[in-house]
Amino acid sequence: MSANTTPVQLPAGRETVTVKLINPVNFGPAILKRFMGPDVPGLETFKDSPSFSFLLEHPSGRKLVFDLGIRKDYMNHAPKIADYLPTTNYTIDVSKNVVDILEEGGVSPSEIEGVIWSHWHWDHIGDPSSFPPTTNLIVGPGFKKAMLPGFPANPDSPLLESDYAGRELVEMDCTGEQSLTIGGFQAYDYFGDGSFYLLDSPGHAIGHLCGLARTTSSPDTFVLLGGDVCHYAGILRPSVHLPVPETITPHPCNPFGTGSLCPGHAWEELQKSRGREATDTLFDMTFGGDIPLATRTVGKLQELDCLDNVLVIIAHDSTVRDRAPHFPESLNAWKEKGLGERLKWAFFRDLEVYWNLFPLPLVSLPKTQMPYLGRHFQPNMSAFGVANKDLDYDVLIIGAGLSGLYSLHRIRQLGLRVKVLEAGEAEGGTWFWNRYPGARFDSESYSYIFSFSQELLDEWDWTEHFSPQPETLKYIQYFTKKFRLKKDIQFNTRVKSAHFQTPSNSWLVTDEEGRQISSRYIITAMGILNQPTLPVIEGVGDFKGQAWHTARWPADHSALEGKRVGIIGTGATAIQTIQEIYKICGTLTVFQRTPNWTAPLRNTKITAEEMADIRRRYPTIFQQCLESYSCFIHVTDNRKTTDLSREELFAHWEELFQQPGFAKVLSVSTDVATDREANKLYSEFHANKIRSRINDPVLAEKLIPKNHGFGTRRVPLESGYYEAFNQPHVKLVDLHETPIERITEKGVKTSDQEHEFDVLIYATGFDAVTGSFGAVDFQGIGGQKLKDTWSGGIQTYLGLTVMDFPNMFMIMGPHQMFGNIPRSIEYAVDWVADFIEYARDNDVRFIQPTQEKMDGWYKHVERLGEGLLANEVDSWMTGVNKNLAAKQKRSLTRYNGPAPGYRKECDAVKERNYSDFVLG
Ligand SMILES: Cc1cc2nc3c(=O)[nH]c(=O)nc-3n(C[C@H](O)[C@H](O)[C@H](O)COP(=O)(O)OP(=O)(O)OC[C@H]3O[C@@H](n4cnc5c(N)ncnc54)[C@H](O)[C@@H]3O)c2cc1C
Ligand SMILES: NC(=O)c1ccc[n+]([C@@H]2O[C@H](COP(=O)([O-])OP(=O)(O)OC[C@H]3O[C@@H](n4cnc5c(N)ncnc54)[C@H](OP(=O)(O)O)[C@@H]3O)[C@@H](O)[C@H]2O)c1
Numbered sequence: 009m010s011a012n013t014t015p016v017q018l019p020a021g022r023e024t025v026t027v028k029l030i031n032p033v034n035f036g037p038a039i040l041k042r043f044m045g046p047d048v049p050g051l052e053t054f055k056d057s058p059s060f061s062f063l064l065e066h067p068s069g070r071k072l073v074f075d076l077g078i079r080k081d082y083m084n085h086a087p088k089i090a091d092y093l094p095t096t097n098y099t100i101d102v103s104k105n106v107v108d109i110l111e112e113g114g115v116s117p118s119e120i121e122g123v124i125w126s127h128w129h130w131d132h133i134g135d136p137s138s139f140p141p142t143t144n145l146i147v148g149p150g151f152k153k154a155m156l157p158g159f160p161a162n163p164d165s166p167l168l169e170s171d172y173a174g175r176e177l178v179e180m181d182c183t184g185e186q187s188l189t190i191g192g193f194q195a196y197d198y199f200g201d202g203s204f205y206l207l208d209s210p211g212h213a214i215g216h217l218c219g220l221a222r223t224t225s226s227p228d229t230f231v232l233l234g235g236d237v238c239h240y241a242g243i244l245r246p247s248v249h250l251p252v253p254e255t256i257t258p259h260p261c262n263p264f265g266t267g268s269l270c271p272g273h274a275w276e277e278l279q280k281s282r283g284r285e286a287t288d289t290l291f292d293m294t295f296g297g298d299i300p301l302a303t304r305t306v307g308k309l310q311e312l313d314c315l316d317n318v319l320v321i322i323a324h325d326s327t328v329r330d331r332a333p334h335f336p337e338s339l340n341a342w343k344e345k346g347l348g349e350r351l352k353w354a355f356f357r358d359l360e361v362y363w364n365l366f367p368l369p370l371v372s373l374p375k376t377q378m379p380y381l382g383r384h385f386q387p388n389m390s391a392f393g394v395a396n397k398d399l400d401y402d403v404l405i406i407g408a409g410l411s412g413l414y415s416l417h418r419i420r421q422l423g424l425r426v427k428v429l430e431a432g433e434a435e436g437g438t439w440f441w442n443r444y445p446g447a448r449f450d451s452e453s454y455s456y457i458f459s460f461s462q463e464l465l466d467e468w469d470w471t472e473h474f475s476p477q478p479e480t481l482k483y484i485q486y487f488t489k490k491f492r493l494k495k496d497i498q499f500n501t502r503v504k505s506a507h508f509q510t511p512s513n514s515w516l517v518t519d520e521e522g523r524q525i526s527s528r529y530i531i532t533a534m535g536i537l538n539q540p541t542l543p544v545i546e547g548v549g550d551f552k553g554q555a556w557h558t559a560r561w562p563a564d565h566s567a568l569e570g571k572r573v574g575i576i577g578t579g580a581t582a583i584q585t586i587q588e589i590y591k592i593c594g595t596l597t598v599f600q601r602t603p604n605w606t607a608p609l610r611n612t613k614i615t616a617e618e619m620a621d622i623r624r625r626y627p628t629i630f631q632q633c634l635e636s637y638s639c640f641i642h643v644t645d646n647r648k649t650t651d652l653s654r655e656e657l658f659a660h661w662e663e664l665f666q667q668p669g670f671a672k673v674l675s676v677s678t679d680v681a682t683d684r685e686a687n688k689l690y691s692e693f694h695a696n697k698i699r700s701r702i703n704d705p706v707l708a709e710k711l712i713p714k715n716h717g718f719g720t721r722r723v724p725l726e727s728g729y730y731e732a733f734n735q736p737h738v739k740l741v742d743l744h745e746t747p748i749e750r751i752t753e754k755g756v757k758t759s760d761q762e763h764e765f766d767v768l769i770y771a772t773g774f775d776a777v778t779g780s781f782g783a784v785d786f787q788g789i790g791g792q793k794l795k796d797t798w799s800g801g802i803q804t805y806l807g808l809t810v811m812d813f814p815n816m817f818m819i820m821g822p823h824q825m826f827g828n829i830p831r832s833i834e835y836a837v838d839w840v841a842d843f844i845e846y847a848r849d850n851d852v853r854f855i856q857p858t859q860e861k862m863d864g865w866y867k868h869v870e871r872l873g874e875g876l877l878a879n880e881v882d883s884w885m886t887g888v889n890k891n892l893a894a895k896q897k898r899s900l901t902r903y904n905g906p907a908p909g910y911r912k913e914c915d916a917v918k919e920r921n922y923s924d925f926v927l928g
Contacts, residue, residue: 016191016311018230018318021202024222026065027231028335029321029328030109031058033077034620035100035131038324043239044291046282051358055466056099058329059131060321061106062233063115064221066199071115072146074124074219074233075323076106076134086159088166089130101620107138113336122146122178124206126235127213128155128167132323137170144176148215149208152179155215180217182208190220192308209309211302212236218309223340227317231339234322238306241325241355242290249314251287253353260356262460262838263331263627269356278359290355319348327354330462331627357462396528399514401425403844404527406503406517406784409437410484411533411819411833414458417491418841419531422848427527428493429519431502435488437535439481444561444581444771446588447477450609450725451828452629452669454622455641457483459630460834464490469619473668474611474725505785506530508814513854513928515815528853529844532781533819536826537884539779543576543772544891547751555768558585570594571766574756576748578604580724582771587729590738597763598733599756601743603713605694609725610668630831637906638827642674649677649686661693673723680719682875687717694718701730710742721883775892776884777822777901778802788813805857805865805924806914807903808836814856817843823869825903825910832907839914843922854928861924866900868913873904 036056041047059077066072080102083090093100103109107117122144123136128151136145147155158167181187182194189195193207207218212235219233238244246252252275257268276286289306296302313320319342321328331350332339342348396402403419405412408430419426432440449456453470467490468483475483488494502520509516515530540559542548554567558581573593575582578600590596614622622629632641649657664672679686695712702708711733732738746758755765775782778798786794792812797803804810807824808817817840818824825832847855873879879898882888887899903910917924 016315018228018312018315019188019190019202019205021222021228022225023067023199023201023203024225024340025067025199025203026063027221027223027233027339028063028065028337029332029339030061030063030106030335031077031329031624032061032080032104032106032109032134033059033100033102033131034329035059035078035098037098040291041294043293043295044243045294046284046291048278048282048290048359054324054326054358056101057324057326060233060323060325060328061134062219062221063110063335064204064219066203068199069119070121070199071119072122072124072198072204073106073110073120075126075132075235076123076136078102078131079133079135079138080105081135082130085130086166086168088159088164093130105138106134109335118142124217124219125151126218126233126323127216129213129236130166132235133167133171136172136175137168139175141174144178145172146178146180146206146217148180148206148217149182149210150179151215152177179215180206180208191311193218195220207232209235209237209305211298211300211305212238212296214297216302216305223319223342229317229340229343230319231342232309232312232318232320234309234320236323237309238293238302238322239295239324240291241322241327242358243293244306244309244313244320244322245289245352245355246287247289247310247314248287249310250352256353256356258350259460260327260354261360261462263350263354263357263462269353271356316348317343319343319351325351325355327351327357327462329624360461360463396425396514398512399526399528401427401525401527403427403529403531404429404515404517404525405531405533406430406506407437407533407535407538407780408432408435408497408499409440409533409535409538410458410830411535411837412437412531413484413488413493414460414833414837415531415533415819415840416493416496418837419844420496422841422845424844424848426496427525428497429501429503429517429525430497430499433499434485435493435497435499436481436484438537439477439484441538441559442561442581443477443563444558444585444588445565446584447581448472448474448584448611449480450474450669451830452641453480453614454626454629455633455639455828456480456830458487458830458834459626461490465623465626469616470614470622472611472613474609503784505787506816507785507787507791508789508816510789513815529815529817531817531819531840532821534780534784536777536780536820536829537774539775539783540770541773541775541779541889541891542770545748545751547757549751550753551751551755551765551768552753553755553766553768555770557770557772558582559774565592567767568593572764573597573767573769574599574763574765575769575771576756577771577773578602579771579773580604580606580722581773583724583726583729585769585771586738587726587732590732590735593737595737595739596732597739597741597756597765599741599743599748599758600710602715603711604721604724605691605713605716605718606724606726606729607665607672607694607697609727610666611727612668633828633831635908636674638674639825639831639907640670640674640828642669642671645675645677647677648679649683649689650679651677657689658693661690665693665697669725670723673719676719681877684717684877687720687877691718698730701734703734707733707740710740716881717877720878720881722885772891773884773889775889775895777887786813786816788816801866801899802901803862803866805861806917807865808840808914809855809857809925811857811859811862814854822901823865823903825907827907835911835914839918842918846922847927850927852927854926855922856926857924858926869903869905870900872909873900876904879904 034056037053062074064072117139120143124146158165158169186197195205195207198204203222205220209216209218221231223229255268255270259269312318402424403426405415405428408428412428416428453475505518507516516526518524540557569592572595574597576599633639637644680690698712699708746760749757755763789812802822804823807821819836887901889895
């Protein structure tokens, strides 16, 4: 929202230049108080800052580069700088010199007519000698007099003579023919056609220049290349011309979510606590050649910054690095793409610690309802809580896996009284319970991470492309600690019943110990794969050796060393377990009822360099996930298998097969999932891969699935699974040939023999999706049992709500989008939090969907599943678990369509102000 009090007239012009952002460097940590003040508690450093360059391409073919960042061989700077750098304690990560980046992008250095130095500081000047002598060096007013000569002629100079030797050194003259005034700046029309101006912007360093590039005409838009006019967006914003808006969307700390930040009151409090006004900038600058002059320059810039057709980019703005397109893409469509709005207040993400300290002001309560909050206010009764004063909590969450933890964070941000009840003794959910050797995800680690917090993204380094369970659990613990979630979690508390109460429109929740808690809302976050199931085989319990389910793995793995081990099951869990434990067992016998398709995971370590690159690519990664069918980074191939010749097809499949992760499952032609012939062909491709890895051809055939095609069950990915079966001490028992008759005291009795073991492992899966619900006695209006509501088929609206169970929201409930699950969790939690926020703001105390909406949703989900071969196969995804009497037949359990379609449906409900629901 612009409140420009002194509108600046920008010069008219028809010509534009193409502006491309290049970031060759990241360095830090920067200690804030060196550069700006007064300080904000909790915001002491910037971990790593970029230093931008820009390529400017004029339609005539002329090209300029604005700034060069840090040179790769920075220790070859002039001695004055080379000696100074170690004293900064910076880690300096220069991927390449700008000249190399340009060349790789097809721009020859000989095409560059000039390099502009915004100023002479070491982190902007790069290495001009890497350009040919035909490239001029362009500097600002006063530079030559103050800065020449460079080293070695002047031993104390921060510059090198070689920076400018042999090329024309052009000092900009703002008083000549092509000069003009833009706002308060003296300017120079570089190409003489209004496409690009240099602005004299003194103060930070002698001869400091900004650039103003016209990026579109009619209507005009501009990118202002700020250099170091100031070091941080918070030294420029807000201002009297550009106050902090009431709502910032998307939330700066969660740029990929649907939520907003309403900083008003919190912002005022923060400024007040530091002796500042709401329209004062966050910081004053404390670093620069002439600070009063530089401050006046910033004042002039503020008059341009408030214009919504000017995008100001300061050289070290990490939010631009993380959220704007980089070379070779152009920035020119920035306005059309909404980049201006996304970036202007993005620096507020750096105050994340502050927003967390101060949860209440984040909510968009009408100002009149907003209680006054002191600096250290901790809410114990929210404004909404006043309406719930007879209840223990506003919101109760069941489960402390990813779903429950993120729900807690979001609901807390609403300033509501919230508690998590968790059966386990610690947080982590799936990654707390499943500790078997080899447990890891097959989602790419960096797509399985929460995207809502830039700080969290910045701070967390993955060490493997597909993280193992211990590391994932550590990540969840780190997240829990960072957001101080534990204080609102009650561990060792298994919910046994939840009964809706009328007329209070609340839930009464009872745990195993009989303890009761009341709340307006409940959010179930109990996991889709959380209730382990043992096989229905006579004698389970008779075995006298050690036995356990994979989801209850004992802490001490040594029990397997050199032992005779049996494992029942060949699903995803068994595959991961077998390929690991066969290395330590004396003998390993695998009892296989149904072989599963599996293919190589191709996991590798992530180097520090790769991690830095991943971090820079996070926006792209999340965008890819957002657009993909099932929230993975892998893109669907919309061609049919018949569109390609056999040769092309097999070459394409081979290429996918060699890639890591789910490419071989998700990036094949979509008809593999729907067309029997296509699927048969692809299955045969994989069957041959298996044959090529198993020494014994008879054994190979046993390991190849025959009753379902590739991808029709959840395909687990493996690392050496088949090779395990080539070992003499590993044996496969095909239960179709010799079925299990019973478990005995000594082991497993099949139709032909008794297999004796020291340890017996059940990798027999879960009562998936609805199992956690079945374990709790949910009773809705009039004592209606959820079990009964779902006995004839699951009914939900959006997979998030159920009629007769008001004020209950399900995260990862049945009929909801799963896919790469954290992406779906973030969406579902944001959606629920937004709904509760709406209820709070509109004094709604009763929410439930109608039967009509549930019926419509069922039909919608069913229709999406038509033609999918996966729905013709028994698996947990089609609701089958042969060990459970109630799950012998297939049912509609999960959303069958694409994730973007799911989100579209839910977004539309929100846009209709939730009028699909009965609200009271
Ligand atoms: C071995 C394994 C590997 C997986 N790999 C992947 C993968 O690669 N990619 C992917 O996207 N997904 C994967 N998943 C799915 C995984 O479950 C989700 O990714 C995600 O962790 C689910 O988080 P959640 O919080 O919704 O549920 P969970 O992590 O299951 O957490 C639910 C929590 O609720 C608690 N709870 C349940 N009932 C009660 C009760 N009555 N009272 C109190 N507390 C209760 C549980 O103790 C648990 O802590 C995998 C699952 C398994 C089992
Ligand atoms: N990221 C990962 O790599 C990963 C790892 C583990 C789990 N997961 C997730 O968790 C899901 C569940 O995996 P899961 O392996 O735990 O369970 P699962 O896929 O349901 O596999 C259970 C296995 O146990 C067998 N089984 C069950 N009862 C049996 C009985 N009475 N006799 C003989 N065999 C019996 C099943 O055989 P039948 O097929 O014949 O029923 C099947 O092989 C996966 O699909 C996946 O979504 C992911």
